[in-house]
Amino acid sequence: MTQTPPLPLNATVAVIGAGTMGAGIAQVAAAAGHPVLLYDNRDGAAEAALTAMNTQLSRRVERGKITDEAKTQLLARMTPCQKLADLAQAALVIEAIVEDLAVKQSVFTSLETTCTPDTLFASNSSSLSITAIASKLNDPGRLAGMHFFNPAPVMKLCEVIAGLESRSHVIDTLLATARNWGKVAVRANNTPGFIVNRVARPYYTEAMKVYEEAGADIATLDALLKDAGQFPMGPFALTDLIGQDINLAVSQTVFASYYQDRRFEPSLVQQALVEGGLLGRKSGRGFYDYRDGAEPKYPLTITPGEPPKNMIVDGKPGLWQPLIERLSAAGITVQPGDPDKPAAMTCEGLSLKLTGGCTATTQARRSGDPNTILFDLAFDYASTDRLALSPADGSNPEAMATAAALFAEAGIQCSHLDDSPGLIVMRTVVMLCNLAADAVHKGVCSAEDADNAMKAGTNYPAGPIEWGERLGLKTVIQVLNELEEHYQDGRYRVSPWLKRRSA
Numbered sequence: 497m498t499q500t501p502p503l504p505l506n507a508t509v510a511v512i513g514a515g516t517m518g519a520g521i522a523q524v525a526a527a528a529g530h531p532v533l534l535y536d537n538r539d540g541a542a543e544a545a546l547t548a549m550n551t552q553l554s555r556r557v558e559r560g561k562i563t564d565e566a567k568t569q570l571l572a573r574m575t576p577c578q579k580l581a582d583l584a585q586a587a588l589v590i591e592a593i594v595e596d597l598a599v600k601q602s603v604f605t606s607l608e609t610t611c612t613p614d615t616l617f618a619s620n621s622s623s624l625s626i627t628a629i630a631s632k633l634n635d636p637g638r639l640a641g642m643h644f645f646n647p648a649p650v651m652k653l654c655e656v657i658a659g660l661e662s663r664s665h666v667i668d669t670l671l672a673t674a675r676n677w678g679k680v681a682v683r684a685n686n687t688p689g690f691i692v693n694r695v696a697r698p699y700y701t702e703a704m705k706v707y708e709e710a711g712a713d714i715a716t717l718d719a720l721l722k723d724a725g726q727f728p729m730g731p732f733a734l735t736d737l738i739g740q741d742i743n744l745a746v747s748q749t750v751f752a753s754y755y756q757d758r759r760f761e762p763s764l765v766q767q768a769l770v771e772g773g774l775l776g777r778k779s780g781r782g783f784y785d786y787r788d789g790a791e792p793k794y795p796l797t798i799t800p801g802e803p804p805k806n807m808i809v810d811g812k813p814g815l816w817q818p819l820i821e822r823l824s825a826a827g828i829t830v831q832p833g834d835p836d837k838p839a840a841m842t843c844e845g846l847s848l849k850l851t852g853g854c855t856a857t858t859q860a861r862r863s864g865d866p867n868t869i870l871f872d873l874a875f876d877y878a879s880t881d882r883l884a885l886s887p888a889d890g891s892n893p894e895a896m897a898t899a900a901a902l903f904a905e906a907g908i909q910c911s912h913l914d915d916s917p918g919l920i921v922m923r924t925v926v927m928l929c930n931l932a933a934d935a936v937h938k939g940v941c942s943a944e945d946a947d948n949a950m951k952a953g954t955n956y957p958a959g960p961i962e963w964g965e966r967l968g969l970k971t972v973i974q975v976l977n978e979l980e981e982h983y984q985d986g987r988y989r990v991s992p993w994l995k996r997r998s999a
């Protein structure tokens with residue numbers, strides 16, 4: 497099979513909209529070597545964007561990131577334009593204007609009368625339907641989505657979105673072109689949120705749900721997802737950075753677009769912040785307080801008690817085997833227990849188990865061990881320095897201090913979560929995996945593209961499906977089923993694709 501080639505580098509790329517995204521996309525195309533036309537209907541906006549680009553590229557030259565010559569050549573390829581008709585000769589027009597369907601439709605219908613019939617059209621829209629944007633064209637097949645991430649010159653991902661009528665040749669050319677520009681390009685069918693904005697919803701909403709249910713404070717949950725989950729930023733700090741209003745609006749749009757599918761249900765805690773004007777860093781307060789003199793928030797850590805000297809390990813620990821090795825290396829005597837029992841560490845009358853999605857209280861009742869403590873998932877048990885623990889209701893009041901002392905011997909700090917099903921890292925990871933699986937199930941993208949999109953678009957430490965497979969898809973399904981049993985609202989129902997893949 498011959499691969500569709502990218503647009504040749506001497507082909508002109510036009511960008512409409514010289515705001516945050518348009519300027520960034522123009523820079524990406526010019527850096528790759530294309531002549532670039534930049535148009536904005538606001539007087540002087542295209543020129544101002546080029547001046548800002550000059551300043552920003554000069555800083556990169558000073559820091560030795562690019563040569564002065566590369567900067568000069570890049571800027572020489574950029575031409576600001578005064579009217580839409582100036583874009584007539586472009587081989588590709590990428591639109592990055594105001595997020596308004598009627599305005600976008602009108603820009604593309606005007607372009608259809610001025611550009612050549614072969615000119616490819618792309619929209620950078622985050623939330624509008626690509627099918628709807630193309631619907632007013634005589635030839636809707638020439639238009640597709642090219643969804644870049646902010647800042648476009650830095651973020652690696654470009655989602656290429658096929659509308660209902662987009663021609664496959666157009667999609668393949670855009671994919672090849674984005675790759676030629678150094679991007680990780682993935683193909684997605686036109687559905688609300690495309691890949692990243694759909695699959696990432698639970699990263700925010702699961703933590704907000706645990707917080708709303710008083711499972712833990714925000715700084716503790718952020719620290720757990722960062723330290724144990726190896727996510728680049730905790731969800732509370734991240735949404736403060738994005739803007740609570742922006743993040744909530746995406747959640748609300750996605751939720752409404754999927755006809756109130758509970759999987760996408762936004763958080764009332766976040767809505768309250770937005771109502772109160774606590775929009776995050778930009779307003780000085782969000783989940784955190786950024787004002788001068790504000791008290792910083794730190795994660796809570798359990799004060800360790802007397803460390804146990806030995807422990808018994810039942811069953812097959814699998815994923816968390818490195819914990820046993822760390823504890824053994826720290827001088828704890830590890831004795832093998834019953835290999836046929838469910839995997840657990842027992843010491844000082846405590847039973848420590850990896851969360852399987854039910855609460856510690858339910859687990860204690862099922863196993864008959866009143867002093868049950870569940871520990872959370874970690875991305876890498878060999879290196880994690882923090883772990884969440886949840887005790888069963890009615891367990892010995894000293895149990896958490898003893899468990900924290902055990903883990904402290906291996907250099908791991910423990911944070912207390914009130915008895916939350918699936919704790920925090922586990923429930924977040926299984927939901928990300930479930931939503932990625934469901935995107936694959938609904939034909940939005942391939943499993944490989946779902947993983948690539950999430951890694952390149954969000955810098956998660958692993959793709960959600962890849963991570964689920966490391967964990968074992970049977971475990972993912974079991975945890976989701978337990979969460980569904982706990983909440984009974986359909987939010988955690990298992991994607992049919994996961995069931996099929998695990999079978």
Ligand code: NAI
Nearest residue numbers: 513514515516517536537538592593594595620621622646
């Ligand atoms: P922005 O507000 O920074 O820039 C939009 C620019 O378009 C402005 O300079 C405005 O003057 C110009 N404009 C508006 N109507 C126009 C028209 N009819 N003709 C020509 N120019 C026009 O907006 P931003 O953030 O760059 O967003 C643009 C698009 O990119 C939107 O569709 C948005 O959904 C999408 N997007 C935004 C991301 C972000 O993080 N800001 C990320 C990915 C996509």
